[in-house]
Each structure stands twice: as C-alpha cells, then as structure tokens.
Amino acid sequence: MTAHASKGLQRDFVFLLCCSGGLKGFPSAIPEEPLLGLLLPEVERMPHAEERRLFYVAMTRCKKKLFFVVDQSRPSRFMYELHDRICPNIFRGVKLPPQCPNCGEALRLRHAGSDPSRAFYGCTGFPNCRYTRPCK
Structure with a gap:
C-alpha cells in the first residue's frame, strides 16, 4: 500500500x-508546479517538508x-539524514557514497576519458546540479 494509505495503520x-x-x-526530485507556490499560504522552512512528514x-x-529498499550507490537525502545524524546504529556498517554539498544527492566516481588519474566525483543530480570535486 502507499504511504498515504498507511496513515493510522x-x-x-x-x-x-x-x-x-x-x-x-x-x-522526489520532480520540481513542483510553479502554480502551487502561488496557491500555498506559506513556504516551509525545511526542505521537502511535506515528503519528510509522509x-x-x-x-x-x-x-x-x-x-529500507535503497540503491546504495544513490541513496536519498533522507537516507543520509538517518545514516549520519538521526539513527546511525541501524545501518550496521553500511557505507554511503559522499553526499553533494549543493543539492544533497549522492556523488558518483566518474572518469574523464580513459586516464584513471583524471577521476573525479560528480553529482548524480546532473544536469540539475553540476557539482564536481576531485578525488582525494
């Protein structure tokens, strides 16, 4: 059943x-309809507040x-929050990829051509987020 339908059960x-x-x-990373911003009375301070409540x-x-059913190479922002700050003990040694400081999505190891020395981390939120950082 959906999360909406499970309320109260x-x-x-x-x-x-x-x-x-x-x-x-x-x-969800699907952008909200611009019209919703005009209809809703107040903007929530917490990002993804409604989905967070759900x-x-x-x-x-x-x-x-x-x-939790999650692609370990691309966990959601909520998984990072649970893993890092809220209840890290439930993950029992699960290591998540680095998180993008700009948008909160996962960073993935990328290669520029066939030269491994030119490897870098790129945001999985590309093309909406173009954050990259060199490998350390």
Missing part, C-alpha cells in the same frame, strides 16, 4: 520502497522491523 514489518535519490525517489508516517507504521 500498523504492521509488524514495513518495507519502504524508493529510498533512492532521483526523480522518483523519496523525496516519510515519517511511513516509518512509524512499523511495530517490529523496518526495511
């Missing part, structure tokens, strides 16, 4: 799908065990 085991970054991830609702439906 509980289950022993909950699987949260689409915990990867990108357009159809959680939070994510919390989905997580709190669980009684025994919660599973």
